[in-house]
Amino acid sequence: MAEVATPRRSRITPEREAELYEAVLDLLREVGYDALTMDAVAARTRSSKATLYRQWGGKAELVVRAIRHGKPGKLAEIDTGSLRGDLHAMVAQEDDCTMERNSALMRGVAMAIHHNPDLRQAFREQLVEPEIQEFRRLLQRAVDRGEVRADCPALDFVLHMMVGGFATRALLDDQPPTRAFLTSYLDAVVLPALGVRVP
Structure with missing residues (x-):
């Protein structure tokens, strides 16, 4: 114990x-x-x-x-006036070097979370749940602006897509996530799933 x-x-x-x-x-x-x-x-x-x-x-x-x-900045501080702008601003909060270091760090912590209830509870309460709430507000603004339909089925899976793109970059490509990779991923996968046209 x-x-x-x-x-x-x-x-x-x-x-x-x-x-x-x-x-x-x-x-x-x-x-x-x-x-x-x-x-x-x-x-x-x-x-x-x-x-x-x-x-x-x-x-x-x-x-x-x-x-x-x-963690860099807060999601609550991001409001560019468009969902694409907000998501790109979110990715731009870290440079590639920091992103690589944090990706390695989170992989190690993620393993420990599975078999450590104290860590899992603290992680959920202090990081995951507050981030989810802020991210939902960011998405709700996009719905309120008419960028995303309120009944869009992909809304419930945006965070899963985001975490998946970040976490699987090293696993599938043997490379760390980068700004260029994540912004391309947003434009090619996440935004189209939400029905947002990418210029």
């Missing part, structure tokens, strides 16, 4: 918090979720384990908060 304490926020500066999150992400990339320990985080960040548990409660919470902190 994983050690978990009730998190209690203390006075850590935003700069120090960002430094801790970067160290956690670096360790995740180096050793993966299962081999990452709070001892290793404490040593890497010159923190005490007690401080880490007091601040975050446990490894799952700390890891998910680090991933959330490392």
Whole structure:
């Protein structure tokens, strides 16, 4: 059973918090979720384990908060006036190098999610569900503007298509996802499925 304490926020500066999150992400990339320990985080960040548990409660919470902190921009901040513009702006939030690093990171975390209930719950509550809500608002704007029919059957599968394109790039093509690949995928697959004409 994983050690978990009730998190209690203390006075850590935003700069120090960002430094801790970067160290956690670096360790995740180096050793993966299962081999990452709070001892290793404490040593890497010159923190005490007690401080880490007091601040975050446990490894799952700390890891998910680090991933959330490392995410570029928020979907809520994107509103270009068109669905195609919004989706392209979403892809443009990360450069190819960052996308490659994050893709590798998420592959490792995805494996751990399957057999770690604490991580799965924290991941769903703090990352997946908020992102789904924001993405649905983005799609609803497109429906409200008349770009997509409200009864379009593909609306329920847009996120599946998006995640699929991102996740299977390495599996099928042995290459990391890139901006060029994802924008082409949006124009060739996602937008036509929604009935959106691509110029």
